[in-house]
Every structure is written in structure tokens, then in C-alpha cells.
Amino acid sequence: xxxxxxxxxxxxxxxxxxxxxxxxxxxxxxxxxxxxxxxxxxxxxxxxxxxxxxxxxxxxxxxxxxxxxxxxxxxxxxxxxxxxxxxxxxxxxxxxxxxxxxxxxxxxxxxxxxxxxxxxxxxxxxxxxxxxxxxxxxxxxxxxxxxxxxxxxxxxxxxxxxxxxxxxxxxxxxxxxxxxxxxxxxxxxxxxxxxxxxxxxxxxxxxxxxxxxxxxxxxxxxxxxxxxxxxxxxxxxxxxxxxxxxxxxxxxxxxxxxxxxxxxxxxxxxxxxxxxxxxxxxxxxxxxxxxxxxxxxxxxxxxxxxxxxxxxxxxxxxxxxxxxxxxxxxxxxxxxxxxxxxxxxxxxxxxxxxxxxxxxxxxxxxxxxxxxxxxxxxxxxxxxxxxxxxxxxxxxxxxxxxxxxxxxxx
Numbered sequence: 001x002x003x004x005x006x007x008x009x010x011x012x013x014x015x016x017x018x019x020x021x022x023x024x025x026x027x028x029x030x031x032x033x034x035x036x037x038x039x040x041x042x043x044x045x046x047x048x049x050x051x052x053x054x055x056x057x058x059x060x061x062x063x064x065x066x067x068x069x070x071x072x073x074x075x076x077x078x079x080x081x082x083x084x085x086x087x088x089x090x091x092x093x094x095x096x097x098x099x100x101x102x103x104x105x106x107x108x109x110x111x112x113x114x115x116x117x118x119x120x121x122x123x124x125x126x127x128x129x130x131x132x133x134x135x136x137x138x139x140x141x142x143x144x145x146x147x148x149x150x151x152x153x154x155x156x157x158x159x160x161x162x163x164x165x166x167x168x169x170x171x172x173x174x175x176x177x178x179x180x181x182x183x184x185x186x187x188x189x190x191x192x193x194x195x196x197x198x199x200x201x202x203x204x205x206x207x208x209x210x211x212x213x214x215x216x217x218x219x220x221x222x223x224x225x226x227x228x229x230x231x232x233x234x235x236x237x238x239x240x241x242x243x244x245x246x247x248x249x250x251x252x253x254x255x256x257x258x259x260x261x262x263x264x265x266x267x268x269x270x271x272x273x274x275x276x277x278x279x280x281x282x283x284x285x286x287x288x289x290x291x292x293x294x295x296x297x298x299x300x301x302x303x304x305x306x307x308x309x310x311x312x313x314x315x316x317x318x319x320x321x322x323x324x325x326x327x328x329x330x331x332x333x334x335x336x337x338x339x340x341x342x343x344x345x346x347x348x349x350x351x352x353x354x355x356x357x358x359x360x361x362x363x364x365x366x367x368x369x370x371x372x373x374x375x376x377x378x379x380x381x382x383x384x385x386x387x388x389x390x391x392x393x394x395x396x397x398x399x400x401x402x403x404x405x406x407x408x409x410x
Contacts, residue, residue: 037129040118041111041137046192048110049103054196057186073098078185080153085161085179085297087154095153104145111137157191164297166341170194170378180205183297194378203378206231209298212260214239214282215267220305220350223368224264231372239282241267250281257282258289262301268326276329279304283333287343301344304334308351308385311393311401332404335397338380346375347397348382349390 056074059067077099080091115134122128148155157178164183167176173190181188184205190197197203211228215221216238225236237256239245245253257263263286265279283302290300309324310331337345350367370384381397383390 033128034133037133038137038140040129041114041133042140043193044114044117045107045109045111045137045141046190047195048113049106050189050191050196052106053191054186054189054200054202070102073102077103077153078182081158081182083183083185083297085159085164085182087158087160092152096149100145100149100153104141107141108138111141161297163299166299166344167378180298198377201373201376204376206233208232208234209261210234210259211236211262211264212239212256213237213264213266214241215265215305218266218268219364220367221264221266223364224266224305224371226365227368227372245278245282247278250278250285253282254285254289257286260286260290261296261298262303263290264303264305266305268305275326276333279330280333283337283343287340299342299344301346302337303346303348304330304337305348305350306330306334308349308387308389308393310349311396331397331401335401336404339403344380346380346382348384349393351385351387351390 053074055067056071060071060075062068062071076091076094080088080095080099082088111134115129115131118129157173157175159175159179161179164179165176167174167180169177171193173188173192173194177188177190177194184207187202187205188197189200189202194203206228211233213221213225213236216225216236217240221238225238228236237260239253239256244256263283265282267278268275286302287300307324307327310327334345334347337343338347348371350371367384371382374382374384381394383394385391
């Protein structure tokens, strides 16, 4: 059945003709199923390419001649758009006549396999995807690749950056995400959606990064350091209280902070003012000195180790109240850092509860492995939890916590 929206023409007599035409456009019963079918085929083509794409980066030195040849062809694409996120026109021709056709062929093959799979699993008599949908999607893919060729391979996913900006998307792979793939070719694989990176844990790279941590001698800090040492990071430095910084002299930490890529705040005290203010001051110094004194393809990162008590009641326990208040005071600043375009902020929230004999948490090693698992998948709010409370607190953190005022001036 054909449906037509009724429009009061008198109320829109001043609208452009195109707007009026859109409001009168008939919505047929096949439009939505067709869009769903085309979207499905596009996703399967992209996902198949992502899988093969990852394999190509793993088979550069394969003993199999076909895999080695395909990997060499794709390598031209990375020689054209380099690790420094710039174009090298010396490889323009190889990118146009070899790398892009290979990508198109893999996407078409993935689309065809997605069509066959849908036909096989769809119950008999139910038709939601047709050969016309398959032909249309292949036509769209050919047209898109042809347009990219005419643009000399400089499409919307390949933008020149000095430093890759913060990625605003958590589902779709945009230019910010793809730029990092060129910096770290075996990571950030997704071409349209990030499903492969979520499943395979390739949405982050530790390689070559320098870490600095406060509270590295604590239980959780030691566990995080142990995990990082297995990731091939360039170095890990423990920023010691009383030696490298104290509550009155933060400037002593500048030399260390300016020479690192990721700053982890894992220290805590019962003094809520000192605990909150020290974290703010150290993040401010790190942001200012590292960001403006070094040229790096990635943004400076801050990982703050919080607690589920940040947004939970203290149940009348004075010691617990002091601890939770110190965490809550930092939350508005955490929200400001989370949206700051000049740093990549990750909020790690391990489980925590209170017993008469003191605080209890899950094993630190388990919590650290859980946090690293989320980080490998690109998460910035990281619930290392067995209680599940941190998942609910995510909504509070994102929507109910106010922003801090004048964070950089504290």
C-alpha cells in the first residue's frame, strides 16, 4: 500500500520547492526493506574486507606467494598515505591501479558472500534480499571507488593531520580512526564499522608509547604496570610522591610528564582536597607541556583510576565518606577532561565495596586485565567490575555529572 503524507500547503507556501517535493514523496512498502538489505550488504562487504585487510598486514613475509603478492599490493596504499598521515605522490599510480582495485574486489566478494549467506539462512518463502539488491550494492561500490580514483585517492577517510584528532564515533570508522590505522598498520582495521576491532581487540596500540604512573607501587598500579610490560611499550616511569612531586611543588614533575605519551593517575589519599587538586594540577601540567612541546601522531592520554563509590552513597561510614568524597570532587573535572579535544581521557572504574575490616576489591590482576581488555577495544569509560554497578554509573557519568569550571586555571 502506498502512503502519502498530507501537507498543509498554506503553511509552507514559502518553502523551497525541493522541501515541498520531499514532504509529498510517496513512501512505498518496499523502501525500508530495500534500505535494510543494502545496508546489510554494504556491512558484509566492509567486514569481509576488514578480515582480509588484517590478514594482509600479517602476511607481508608469508611463504605463500599469493598472500605475499596481495600484501605487497596493499602496501602501496600505505606508502601513498604514510605513517605521518601525509600523501606521497610517488606512489599515486600504484595506489590507483593496484591497491584501490584490490580493495574494491574484496568488498564485492564480501558483498556476494553476504548475499549467499542471507539466502541460505532465510526461511523458505521469506524474501527480504534479492539479486537486484546485490547488483545495486555492487554498482554503488564501483561508483564509490571510481569517485575515489578520480579524486586521486584523497577521499573523506584520508585527511592530512599533524596529530590525529579525538575520534567522536564509537560505531562508525571515520577519518580520525582510519588515520590511526596508517600510523599503526596492524591496528584500527575497521573500514566502515568498528565491529572487527571490538571483537579482535585492535582498536588501540601500545607500541612505542611512553607511560608515567602515579601510585605505581599500589596494588592496582602494580597490576597495570605488569600488563603494560607485556604490551611492548617503550617505557614506564613511576612518578613518586615526595620525590618527583608533592602537593606544593607540582612543577618538579614537568620534565617527566613532557616526555611521556600516557599519564596514569592511580594514587589516592583520604585527604579529598589534596587528592582532587593534585590530580587536576598534574593533568594540567601534562596537557600543557607534552602537547605543546612535542610533535606526535597521537593525542596525549590520561587514564584516571576511579571507583564505583564515585556515584554511590557512603552508608554513614565516615572513613568511606572521606574516600568517596575525594572521588566525587574529581568527577566534574573528569567530565571536562573526557570532552577536552586536546587530550584523550580514559576513566577506569574498578569494583569497590566496604567491609568491617576495610575496603575490598576484586583481585588487582583481574581488574587490570579487564581494564586492558576494554582499552584494546577503544573504550574511554572502562568498567573493570564484577558487581555491574559501574555500567549503570556510566549513564550518570555521561549525563548527570556537571562540567568543572576553569579547570585549566586551578
